Amino acid sequence: MKKKTLIIFFFIFLLPNSVLAESYYFKKCQLSEKVFADYIINLSSNKINVKLRTTDGNTQELSDKIKSITKDQIVSEIIQSGSGKEYYFQYYLDAKSKSITKLKYKMNNGVLGVDGPxxxxxxxxxxxxxxxxxxxxxxxxxxxxxxxxxEKEIIEAKKKKEAEIKKKEKEKNHREILVMDNEWIKLSEAGNVSMEHLTTLFRERALDLCYPFENFDILDQYTEVMEMDETPAFGIETVVRFAMKGIVKCK
Incomplete structure (x- = not known):
């Protein structure tokens, strides 16, 4: 029971700000033949603003604290009555019946009890x-x-596609080149081998791939060992074959 009461008491704090900003009310409530009341519920301040009106034109405005909120009911704090310091009252705004129910209390020997129907x-x-x-x-x-x-995913996908198009546009005249030397070189002599022959092969291959363009710019070019034979048919020393790789831009 205690847990349930706490949930009811703190229901208001679970409401999002957008709901707290909404206006809820119980208006044109007839309290007697001559008295009417409007109850404006302010969830953000946890108060009920009350405006009392009489048929002869008199008005009075009050503000009462909210004790608890459920899905169908808002309950005020217990309020001291103007009838005397030992008298109190509390009211319930009920959504289902569209009504206000008032309970009266009286303090006797320090104990607050219900006073009347x-x-x-x-x-x-x-x-x-x-x-x-x-x-x-x-x-x-x-x-x-x-x-x-x-929307974010669509924008990101669009940007990615545009970037890919730009990349393809930028690289549409790029060609990857790979040429290999047919000659096997002793490993001990590999550091002194001239790469002029591979450079010539690289240029010839680039011109072939770039046709009908007549020239190109070298964007990347390097040599590396492509094959190694530790048991050659002739001799006992390990031999290697070089290759030249790179990227050119045809123009």
Whole structure:
């Protein structure tokens, strides 16, 4: 029971700001033949603003603290009555019946007890869908977040596609070159081998791939050992074959 009470008491703090900003009310509540009241519920300040009106034109404005909120009911704090310091009252704004129920209390020997029957009056104009609005706002927030996520994904996909197009456009005249030397070189002599022959092969291959372009720029070019034979058919020393790789831009 204690846990349930705490949940009810703190229900208001679980409502999102968008719901707290909404206006809820119980208006045109007939408290007697001559007295009418409007109860404006301010969830953000946790108060009920009350405006009393009499048929002869007199008005009075009050502000009462909210004790608890459930999906169908808002309950005020226990309020000291103007009838005397030992008298108190509390009221319940009920969404289902569109009514206000007032309970009177009296302090006897330090104990607060109910004083008389409850008083129930009905209100002609009620807006009390704070729970419904909460659900709607949550769903709306979910939809907004999903839409924002989808829009972000679309923008990112568009940027990625544009980047790929630019890259392809930039690289459309690029050619990758690979040429290999047919000659095997002793490993001990590999450091002194001239790469002029491979450079010539590289240039010839680039011109072939760039045709009908007549020239090219070398963007990247390097040599590396492509093959190694540790048991050659002739001799006992390890031999290697070089290759030249690179990228050219045809122009």
């Amino acid at each position: 409850k008083q129930k009056n009905y209100c002609a104009d009620v807006k009390s869908d704070w729970v419904k609005n909460k659900k709607e706002k949550i769903e709306e927030e979910k939809k907004k977040k999903l839409k924002a996520k989808q």
